[in-house]
Every structure is written in C-alpha cells, then in structure tokens.
Amino acid sequence: MSADTAVDPAAAPPAGATGPQVVKRPDSARSWVFFAVTVALIIGSTTAMLLPLVPEAIGIAAIVLMLCLIFIRLPVALAMIVPALIGMYALRGELLVESALRTLPYSQVAEWTLSVVPMFILMGLLLWKAGLTESLYAAGRKWLGWMPGGLAVGTNVAGAGLASVSGSSVGTAYALARIGIPEMLKAGYDKRLAIGAVIVAGLPGQLIPPSIMLVIYAGIAEVPIGPQLLAGIGPGVLVAVLFTVMIVVFAKRWAPTVAEEAASHPPVTWADRFGSLAKIWPVPILIVVIVWGMFSGTFTATEAGACAAVVSLLITFIWKRGDGPFRAIADASVATISSVGGIFFMLIGVEMLSRMFTLTGISTGFAELVESMDLNRVSFLLLMMVVYIVLGTFMEPLPMMVLTIPILMPTLISLDISLLWYGAFAVLMGELAVVTPPVGILAFIIHQITKEPEVNQGQNIRLNDVFNACWWFMPMAILVTVVLIFFPEISTWLPDLASDGAK
Template sequence: MSNPESLRREAVDEMNVSVHGSGRKSAVHGMILPLLLVLLVVCLYFTVAPGIPREMRGLSGIGVMLVLMSFGIPIAVTMAITGGIGVWALRGAPAVISAFENLPHHAAASWTFSVIPMFILMGIILWRSGVSNHVFAAARAWLNWLPGGLAVATNFAGAGLAAASGSTLGISFALARIAVPEMLKSGYDRGLASGVVIMAGTLGQLIPPSILLVIYAGVAEVPVGPLLIAAVVPGFMTAFAYGAMIILRVAANPKLAPKSTEIVPLRERIRLLGNVWPLPLLIMIIIGGLFSGVFTATEAGAYAAGAAIIIAFIFSGRKAAGQIGQALMDAASAIASILFLIVGVTLLNRFLALSGLPFAMSEFIDSLGLGRVEFLIAVMFFYLILGMFMDPLAIMLLTIPIFAPTLETLGIDLLWYGIFAVAMGELAIVTPPVGILSYLVHKLINDKSVLGDSRPISLGEVFGGLGWFVATQLLILVILIFFPEIVEWLPALSKAA
C-alpha cells in the first residue's frame, strides 16, 4: 500500500490521463499546447509591456500563473515566478531583489504558523499508530443499526478523526482502507461507499485542528484561537447533515445499503468505545484548552503532539519509535511544502498589491451593486471554478488578498469568511471535472488490498456518489450566509486569544 503523498502524485497522473487522454501525443493534447503557449505570451505581454494600466498587469499576471500551472509547474513556483515578473514590471530589478531577499523569511517566520508543525505531526502519528481503526470499529458498533449504518459510521469516524488530526488526506486514506471493503462486502452502493469516504475526509479541515484555518489566520491577520473555535459548530453541523442525508436516502431507497443483521452486545460496544479515548483527550487539549483560554493555539498544538507520541507508545509498543521517526520525516516534508507555498503566494501578493488589482476589483463589485449575499454566492461559483486548477490552500492564499477590500466594504467578518473559504475550498477539490481528492480516493479504493475480489469502481461511480454530499454542503453554506451567528456565537463566549 502506498503512502498518502505517493498516492497524491499517482492521483494527479490519473487525473491528467482522464482529462487530457492517455496518449502523450493525443490530438487534444496537440491542440491545447500551442494554444496555451500563445495565451502565455499574450498574458506576459500585458504584464510587462510599457503603457499597460497597472490593474491590467495584475489581472494578466494571474493569467500567467494559471497557464504555468497548466504546464504542471508546482503552484508555489508559479506564484513566485509570477510575483517576481510583476514586481520587476512595476518597480524594476532592485525591487525584485529586495522582495526575494526579505519576503520569504518574513512570510515563513510568522508566529501564527508555528502551530502548523505540531498539528501535522500529531495527525501523522495518530494515523500511523492505528487509532483510526479503533474509531471506525466503535462507530460501526454503535451506528450499524441505522439505515446505511456503515456509511453513517464512516462519516462520524471522519468527524472524530478530524477533531484529532485535521488532515483531509490522512482521514480519506485511513477510512478508504478500513471502511470501503466493509461496505462493498455488505452490498452497499459503490457510489455511496466512495462518496462518504471522500466527504468524510473533507471534515478534516472544517473541524479544528485545521491547518488551512491556521494559515488563513496568518494571511488574513485574524486571531487563530477564536478562528479554530468558530469552526466547531459548522464542522459538526456538516457532519450531522451528512449523516442525516445518508439515513434519509437509504430509508427512501433501501437498495443503496442493505440493512445490517449484526447485533453487537452492549458490553462489546462499551469496550470498543473505550478504545477511542485518545480522541476526547486530544479534543479536550485543543478545543477545551483554546475555549477556556488555558492554552494559546501554539501551546495546544505542542501539548497535543506530545500526547499523540504517548498514545503511539500505548497503542503500538516497541513499534512506536519507528512510527514516530517516519512521522517526523513525513511531517518535515509536508511542512516544507506548505511554507514554500506561503512564500510563493507572499511574493505574488506583493505584485498584486502594487498593481492595485484588489482595490480595482472592490470598486468594480461596488459598481455592480452586489450585496453581501449576492457577492458570497458569486464567490461560491468562483471557488468551484478555481478548484479545477488549484488545491484549497492555493485557492485561499490567492483570493484572500484580492477579496479583502470587498469583504471590508460589505461588512463581512474575516473570522466568518475563514470558515466559508475553507469549506468552499474543500468542496472545490472533490467536484468534477477535476476534483483531485476524488481522483486520489478512486486510486486508493481500486488498490487490490482494498477492493479484494470486487470489480473496479469507475470514476463515474465515484463522482456520481458525491452529488448528494455536495448539495448538502452547499445548503449548509447558504444557511451560514443567511445566519452568520452560527459561526460567530461560540468564539464570542470563549476566552481564546
């Protein structure tokens, strides 16, 4: 079985084959490449040519970045290149040299980001120590009697793991290995089985601890503690909405999930529930510590990571040392990737700020007369489009500086918008035609060790199984738009700083 990062690379390869065709010299590929090169030249011209209005330079720069991404260049590199070209065009070579000398350290050394290594390390250690198996076993024992019980159990296992790890990829990876074989063996609809694993994974960034929320706090300059607390209600609200949707669908169409005849004695259910004690412990440390004001976000992350190391030794014994060593290497790789992306987007944002594009967009939106609700609904469609090219972190880092003046003009609270942006970013990476998380889970569940003797699950079945989940998430977001107090009331009660 591959590890999550290698699966991500394999999923990208599969996505490229599905979107562009299997042959490197296919007719479609042969037509697209020249068009992209022409588009790149045009965008570069409008970015650097003299006499071009600076706002047009900023807009053309975004075009340069998107075209470079389409060539498969890493997002962080494309952002840094675009930012460097744009700053050179607007301020000359000395400004570019100064930006590359000073901005990377300034961006990566933010105290807000200091919690990221702890949260990542904690999540990887929990995954490697096998806690996810115990969580699913307990959820299955207690929820299996419901219509679609295995899918409901998978959903709430994802919510529980999200409250302890905050890794979309890690949760999807763990649940796909554990839950999909059980659902297929029980005769569950293949689309439902794959869809619930994908959407349960997205709960990793909606329920704290969330890496995306921490990064958003640093970029938007909002306090990270209240932001993490603000995600608690919408995150669990989404999990319960998914669960209710599954129950109602299966009750209306029992063919989706045959009713389980398994009866688990109460004593066994209590025993299995006792095995998930790491989750309430970590929730108490992170959410409880932040809410009560006992810990700052960085302190909560450090204590939680320390607790995860102890948990690994309890669950794995002598194997824990090796698991922790591998987790440290995995965490270092993940942290480096995130910080590299932050540096790239910081350079890009310097260019966009100099171009005045964010303020020009704010004035344009004002001229349209859009209110708060209309603007946010338009943003929902915009995020879904960006999800075809970018992952949630890149989408968020790119759009926050551009939308910030408009958010301020429309009176949209940045704390509330952080929850909205993360939810939309996670939704964007699962929807067709280019939902990278969907491709990853499709790749994983068709592994022989997961699929067993069942026939392969097609990509169409995977995307088909997402429809009801996507509709449910969009409904939740619309509710949050009309009732922002759902997000705002808990941070107001807390002592988080």
C-alpha cells in the same frame, strides 16, 4: 496529493469491437496541443507583464501566468513567486525585487503564532502512525450501527474525527475507502452510497480543530489562529450532522434494513462499544483539550498545539510499543519537516503575490467594482459560492485560496464580512473542490482504489459511478454553505463568546 495521481478517465474500447480502430481519443495529440497553448500563454503573459501597460493589466497577466504555472504542475509556492517577482520588477524595478527577496522569506514565517503549524502536523502524523484509522472506523460502526445506513454513518463520523487530526481529506478518504467500501458492499449497500459516504467523510474534519487548512487561511488573511480555529467548529459540526441526516435518508433506498445489516455482522454488545472507545480515546481527548484550552484562555493556539504534540508522542510510544515506536516517530518527524517547509514556502509566495496585487491596484479595483454593482453581503457571498464551485472544477483548495483571498480582502472589509467567518466559508468551498467533477482529485483516488478486487467485491465500479456519488451529495454541501451565509453566527458565536470571556 498532487494531480499526478489522477486516473485516466477514458474508458477502454469495447471488447468485441472489430475493424480498424480509427475512432480513438488522440491523447498524445491533445496533450501536445494543451502543452503548446499553455506555453504560449506563459510566454504571452510574461511578455505582457514586461510591457509598458497600466498596472491593472500587469496584474491580470500575473494571474494568467500563475494559473498556467499551476496547470503545468509547478509547486504552488513557485507558481505564486514567479509572477509576483516579475510584476514587482515591471512596476517598481529591481530594487523592490531585491528588497522582497531579502526581507519577506524571513519576516513572513518568523512569527511565533505560526509555530502552531509544525505542532499540529506532527500531532496528526504521530496519531496516523500509531494506527488509529481502523480503530476509529470500528468504533463508529459499533456505536452507530443501530441507525439506518449505520455503516455509512459510522464511516462519516469516523472520517470527521480522522480528518480533524490528520489535516488531510485525501488521506482520510484513502484510508477509509479500503476499510469502509468493501464492508458496505458486502452488507448490500448501493455502490453510490458506499462511495459517497467515504468521499464526504473528511469534509467536516477540515473545519474542526486542529485544522491545517484554517491555520493556512489565518496566515494568508493575517487573522489570529486561535479564534480562527474556533470559528470552524460550528460549521464543521453542522456539516457532519447534515451529511449524517442525508446518509440516513439515502439508506432508506440504497442500504439494507437495520435488521438485515445486523444479521450480516456479529451482534454488538455494550461491552464491545465501550471497548472500542478504549482504542480511540486520544482523538476526542485531544480535540476537547485543544478547543477547551483555546476557548477558556488557558492555552494560546501555539501552546495547545505543543500540548497536543507531546500527548501524541506519548500515545505513539504506548500504541506502538514493541512495534518500532522510534521508527514511527522518526517517519512522522521527517514528514512534518517536509510539510511545514512546503506550507511556509507557500506563505512566502502568498505575501509576495499580495504585495504585487496591491501595487497593481487589482484588489481595490475589485472592491470598487463590487461597490458599483451595489451587491450586499448576501448577494456577494452567493456569487462567490458560484465562483468557488466553478474554480473547484479545475483547481485544488490551496490554489483557490491563494488566488482569491489576497484580492478579496478589501471587498470583505468594505462589506463588513467577518474574516473569521470567511475562513470557514473558504475552507469549506475549497474542500468541495477536491470532490467536484471533473477534476476533483478525491474522485480519481477513490476510483483507483475501487479497481482492487478486495475493495469492489466483484462489482464493476466505473469513474462515472464515482462522479454520480459525488453529485448526489453536492446539494447538501451547497445547502450547508447557503445556511452559513444567512446565519453567520453559526461560525462566529464561539470565537465571540471566547473573546467576551477573556475580557
């Protein structure tokens, strides 16, 4: 989902306003000013890169150029490739540019380990086309409805399962918002709890295998995909559990009592609960098979992805029989090709940018700066947490990872920070970016959905209400991050255990 889908946050003028409307936000003028400044920065940074400057200055100009290109919504891959090629030309001449264009596009993506990417994406899209969204939500509600805030807790758990197989927090929130928000509002939930439960529902799913974001990080950091996926399980479960606890606490004030909530819905029997599992069994089975296969050494990550894709294909045939299974499979296949092409194109851009940064010396210079500041592991990671939160106010997860990981690699190694652990940390911080105001894309998407009468149930839900819901849940997300920093074993114990078992 691109920033093009964002909703204009400006409020309409008061209905009873009189007199000439001279106090209006100059949207058109402001847009032109922003555009002019951005163009000036693009021209200035490009010119600076071609001047006889020191390599570090050329690297800084490349970063400015990349950010400007991202801001004007150029595809992230191109926003990396353009400054990388200009920087290579400025530093080493046209022969290096020619060599990079001739060899990197093939060498960077023609790796057997990356074949897991299309497998996991196809699996998620097939399950999505099979229509598991509503079934996951219904099962979560039936099994967890006995808890305070049962609807919100069920939404959170269903979101974790759905995001883990779909690979998209945006897609998960979009689907659950249409189902969960009206249900919670009708049951008497405060709109902040209803919206917040949906917004954070997809966060743990991006850490639980199969996670496309972790696979992309593994490609950027050049670490094994299987152990990287295992490294996300502990943090993902921790996020899901602590957000569930937070929802239960909030439900004491912002939700009806368990008795009141039960009275607003038909009674749920054990037969209903077990019946709901019959409609969602593919999701937990696939997750268990993938995790067990990689943990036990039975599957490599690629083989686990292939197995999951084949099972998802069979599931789609069964779930969609009589309802166009071949069309669903065709749509999922086309979408997979498009997604994989975009991801591989981005990995090519990452490698080009990383090589250009190596030539400029920015990466080693940053490592030396951190060393001169005498930062230890904890203080450095706390600093990076603040940096990621600030970046998240105006950047999305992929640009954040692309900008920071290549520069940070020498520093992470010098501070003896596990690259597998940092993958879980970076993905979690990147996912927080999509909910962090003022540019968190999920906030705008949820606000757009809540404008529909069948979703808002007659309540006036403003963009400010959505932002407030985000801010109420942010402290728990920050707490989880701090816990991971002080207890890295939460992430590393499982891949270490799998590694010891394989010996």
